[in-house]
Amino acid sequence: AAAGIALAVNGQKRTVAGDPNRPLLYVLRNDLGLTGAKFGCGKGQCGACSVLMNNEAVRSCQVTLAQAAGKSITTLEGLGDIKTPHPVQAAFIAEQAAQCGYCANGMVMATVALLARTPEPSLDEAKQALAGNLCRCGTHRRILRAVMRASG
Ligand code: FES
Structure with a gap:
Protein backbone atom coordinates (compact mmCIF):
# COMPACT_ATOMS: atom_id res chain seq x y z
CA ALA A 1 0.00 0.00 0.00
CA GLY A 80 -20.74 18.87 18.55
CA ASP A 81 -23.91 18.24 16.63
CA ILE A 82 -27.56 19.26 16.69
CA LYS A 83 -28.36 16.93 19.58
CA THR A 84 -25.30 17.78 21.66
CA PRO A 85 -23.96 21.13 20.45
CA HIS A 86 -20.76 22.65 21.77
CA PRO A 87 -21.56 25.66 24.02
CA VAL A 88 -20.40 28.00 21.25
CA GLN A 89 -22.62 26.28 18.70
CA ALA A 90 -25.52 26.46 21.20
CA ALA A 91 -24.94 30.19 21.64
CA PHE A 92 -24.93 30.77 17.86
CA ILE A 93 -28.22 28.87 17.61
CA ALA A 94 -29.74 30.78 20.54
CA GLU A 95 -28.81 34.14 19.00
CA GLN A 96 -29.83 33.01 15.49
CA ALA A 97 -26.40 34.23 14.44
CA ALA A 98 -26.59 33.17 10.81
CA GLN A 99 -28.18 34.65 7.73
CA CYS A 100 -26.91 32.51 4.85
CA GLY A 101 -24.69 30.65 7.32
CA TYR A 102 -21.71 30.34 5.03
CA CYS A 103 -19.35 32.13 7.43
CA ALA A 104 -20.71 30.39 10.53
CA ASN A 105 -18.11 27.63 10.57
CA GLY A 106 -15.28 30.15 10.68
CA MET A 107 -17.04 32.35 13.21
CA VAL A 108 -17.62 29.38 15.50
CA MET A 109 -14.02 28.18 15.14
CA ALA A 110 -12.60 31.64 15.81
CA THR A 111 -14.83 31.92 18.88
CA VAL A 112 -13.78 28.53 20.25
CA ALA A 113 -10.12 29.53 19.81
CA LEU A 114 -10.75 32.93 21.42
CA LEU A 115 -12.52 31.51 24.47
CA ALA A 116 -9.78 28.91 24.94
CA ARG A 117 -7.24 31.70 25.46
CA THR A 118 -9.57 34.41 26.82
CA PRO A 119 -12.57 32.87 28.58
CA GLU A 120 -14.21 36.24 29.31
CA PRO A 121 -13.37 38.56 26.41
CA SER A 122 -14.49 42.14 26.22
CA LEU A 123 -16.67 43.11 23.28
CA ASP A 124 -13.61 44.73 21.69
CA GLU A 125 -11.55 41.57 22.13
CA ALA A 126 -14.37 39.56 20.55
CA LYS A 127 -14.54 41.99 17.62
CA GLN A 128 -10.80 41.77 17.13
CA ALA A 129 -10.81 37.98 17.28
CA LEU A 130 -13.45 37.79 14.54
CA ALA A 131 -12.23 40.70 12.45
CA GLY A 132 -10.57 38.42 9.89
CA ASN A 133 -13.73 36.39 9.35
CA LEU A 134 -15.91 37.88 6.65
CA CYS A 135 -19.71 37.87 6.70
CA ARG A 136 -21.44 39.28 3.65
CA CYS A 137 -24.93 39.25 5.18
CA GLY A 138 -24.22 41.81 7.91
CA THR A 139 -24.87 39.42 10.78
CA HIS A 140 -22.02 40.70 12.93
CA ARG A 141 -24.15 42.04 15.75
CA ARG A 142 -25.90 38.72 16.30
CA ILE A 143 -22.59 36.88 15.96
CA LEU A 144 -21.03 39.10 18.62
CA ARG A 145 -24.03 38.54 20.88
CA ALA A 146 -23.45 34.81 20.47
CA VAL A 147 -19.77 35.18 21.36
CA MET A 148 -20.63 37.12 24.50
CA ARG A 149 -23.36 34.60 25.40
CA ALA A 150 -20.86 31.74 25.10
CA SER A 151 -18.22 33.48 27.21
CA GLY A 152 -17.71 33.48 30.93
FE1 FES B 1 -9.80 29.75 3.28
FE2 FES B 1 -11.30 31.88 2.52
S1 FES B 1 -11.51 29.78 1.94
S2 FES B 1 -9.74 31.80 4.02
Whole structure:
Protein backbone atom coordinates (compact mmCIF):
# COMPACT_ATOMS: atom_id res chain seq x y z
CA ALA A 1 0.00 0.00 0.00
CA ALA A 2 1.18 3.52 -0.76
CA ALA A 3 2.33 5.42 2.26
CA GLY A 4 -0.05 8.07 3.45
CA ILE A 5 0.11 11.01 5.78
CA ALA A 6 -1.19 10.42 9.28
CA LEU A 7 -3.09 13.03 11.23
CA ALA A 8 -5.70 13.03 13.97
CA VAL A 9 -9.09 14.40 12.91
CA ASN A 10 -11.72 14.92 15.58
CA GLY A 11 -9.87 12.50 17.82
CA GLN A 12 -9.50 9.74 15.24
CA LYS A 13 -6.28 8.67 13.54
CA ARG A 14 -6.66 9.11 9.79
CA THR A 15 -4.19 8.26 7.07
CA VAL A 16 -4.55 10.14 3.79
CA ALA A 17 -2.82 9.14 0.57
CA GLY A 18 -2.23 11.27 -2.48
CA ASP A 19 -0.66 14.64 -3.20
CA PRO A 20 0.75 15.98 0.10
CA ASN A 21 0.66 19.54 -1.27
CA ARG A 22 -3.08 19.79 -1.64
CA PRO A 23 -4.92 21.97 0.84
CA LEU A 24 -6.14 20.45 4.07
CA LEU A 25 -9.56 21.93 3.23
CA TYR A 26 -9.83 19.66 0.18
CA VAL A 27 -8.65 16.65 2.16
CA LEU A 28 -11.24 17.24 4.87
CA ARG A 29 -14.11 17.80 2.45
CA ASN A 30 -13.25 15.43 -0.39
CA ASP A 31 -11.26 12.62 1.22
CA LEU A 32 -12.80 12.54 4.67
CA GLY A 33 -16.35 13.76 3.94
CA LEU A 34 -16.19 16.53 6.55
CA THR A 35 -17.99 19.47 4.96
CA GLY A 36 -18.26 21.77 7.98
CA ALA A 37 -15.29 23.84 6.75
CA LYS A 38 -16.35 25.85 3.70
CA PHE A 39 -14.51 27.03 0.60
CA GLY A 40 -14.91 30.78 0.43
CA CYS A 41 -11.96 32.56 -1.15
CA GLY A 42 -9.28 29.88 -1.23
CA LYS A 43 -6.76 32.62 -0.47
CA GLY A 44 -6.71 32.84 3.30
CA GLN A 45 -8.80 35.99 3.36
CA CYS A 46 -12.31 35.04 4.49
CA GLY A 47 -12.03 32.45 7.27
CA ALA A 48 -14.86 30.22 6.01
CA CYS A 49 -12.48 27.23 5.89
CA SER A 50 -11.26 27.58 9.49
CA VAL A 51 -10.45 24.52 11.56
CA LEU A 52 -8.50 24.08 14.78
CA MET A 53 -4.98 22.69 14.41
CA ASN A 54 -3.51 21.82 17.78
CA ASN A 55 -6.21 24.10 19.25
CA GLU A 56 -5.32 27.17 17.15
CA ALA A 57 -7.70 28.43 14.48
CA VAL A 58 -6.08 28.05 11.06
CA ARG A 59 -7.30 28.57 7.51
CA SER A 60 -7.40 25.10 6.08
CA CYS A 61 -7.17 26.41 2.49
CA GLN A 62 -3.70 27.68 3.41
CA VAL A 63 -2.44 24.54 5.18
CA THR A 64 -1.18 21.64 3.09
CA LEU A 65 -1.79 18.02 3.96
CA ALA A 66 1.96 17.72 4.55
CA GLN A 67 1.85 20.60 7.06
CA ALA A 68 -0.98 18.87 8.93
CA ALA A 69 1.02 15.66 9.32
CA GLY A 70 1.01 14.49 12.92
CA LYS A 71 -1.23 17.38 13.99
CA SER A 72 -4.52 17.24 15.81
CA ILE A 73 -7.30 18.75 13.69
CA THR A 74 -10.73 19.65 14.99
CA THR A 75 -13.49 20.49 12.52
CA LEU A 76 -16.98 21.79 13.13
CA GLU A 77 -18.18 18.19 13.25
CA GLY A 78 -15.76 17.49 16.08
CA LEU A 79 -17.23 20.21 18.30
CA GLY A 80 -20.74 18.87 18.55
CA ASP A 81 -23.91 18.24 16.63
CA ILE A 82 -27.56 19.26 16.69
CA LYS A 83 -28.36 16.93 19.58
CA THR A 84 -25.30 17.78 21.66
CA PRO A 85 -23.96 21.13 20.45
CA HIS A 86 -20.76 22.65 21.77
CA PRO A 87 -21.56 25.66 24.02
CA VAL A 88 -20.40 28.00 21.25
CA GLN A 89 -22.62 26.28 18.70
CA ALA A 90 -25.52 26.46 21.20
CA ALA A 91 -24.94 30.19 21.64
CA PHE A 92 -24.93 30.77 17.86
CA ILE A 93 -28.22 28.87 17.61
CA ALA A 94 -29.74 30.78 20.54
CA GLU A 95 -28.81 34.14 19.00
CA GLN A 96 -29.83 33.01 15.49
CA ALA A 97 -26.40 34.23 14.44
CA ALA A 98 -26.59 33.17 10.81
CA GLN A 99 -28.18 34.65 7.73
CA CYS A 100 -26.91 32.51 4.85
CA GLY A 101 -24.69 30.65 7.32
CA TYR A 102 -21.71 30.34 5.03
CA CYS A 103 -19.35 32.13 7.43
CA ALA A 104 -20.71 30.39 10.53
CA ASN A 105 -18.11 27.63 10.57
CA GLY A 106 -15.28 30.15 10.68
CA MET A 107 -17.04 32.35 13.21
CA VAL A 108 -17.62 29.38 15.50
CA MET A 109 -14.02 28.18 15.14
CA ALA A 110 -12.60 31.64 15.81
CA THR A 111 -14.83 31.92 18.88
CA VAL A 112 -13.78 28.53 20.25
CA ALA A 113 -10.12 29.53 19.81
CA LEU A 114 -10.75 32.93 21.42
CA LEU A 115 -12.52 31.51 24.47
CA ALA A 116 -9.78 28.91 24.94
CA ARG A 117 -7.24 31.70 25.46
CA THR A 118 -9.57 34.41 26.82
CA PRO A 119 -12.57 32.87 28.58
CA GLU A 120 -14.21 36.24 29.31
CA PRO A 121 -13.37 38.56 26.41
CA SER A 122 -14.49 42.14 26.22
CA LEU A 123 -16.67 43.11 23.28
CA ASP A 124 -13.61 44.73 21.69
CA GLU A 125 -11.55 41.57 22.13
CA ALA A 126 -14.37 39.56 20.55
CA LYS A 127 -14.54 41.99 17.62
CA GLN A 128 -10.80 41.77 17.13
CA ALA A 129 -10.81 37.98 17.28
CA LEU A 130 -13.45 37.79 14.54
CA ALA A 131 -12.23 40.70 12.45
CA GLY A 132 -10.57 38.42 9.89
CA ASN A 133 -13.73 36.39 9.35
CA LEU A 134 -15.91 37.88 6.65
CA CYS A 135 -19.71 37.87 6.70
CA ARG A 136 -21.44 39.28 3.65
CA CYS A 137 -24.93 39.25 5.18
CA GLY A 138 -24.22 41.81 7.91
CA THR A 139 -24.87 39.42 10.78
CA HIS A 140 -22.02 40.70 12.93
CA ARG A 141 -24.15 42.04 15.75
CA ARG A 142 -25.90 38.72 16.30
CA ILE A 143 -22.59 36.88 15.96
CA LEU A 144 -21.03 39.10 18.62
CA ARG A 145 -24.03 38.54 20.88
CA ALA A 146 -23.45 34.81 20.47
CA VAL A 147 -19.77 35.18 21.36
CA MET A 148 -20.63 37.12 24.50
CA ARG A 149 -23.36 34.60 25.40
CA ALA A 150 -20.86 31.74 25.10
CA SER A 151 -18.22 33.48 27.21
CA GLY A 152 -17.71 33.48 30.93
FE1 FES B 1 -9.80 29.75 3.28
FE2 FES B 1 -11.30 31.88 2.52
S1 FES B 1 -11.51 29.78 1.94
S2 FES B 1 -9.74 31.80 4.02
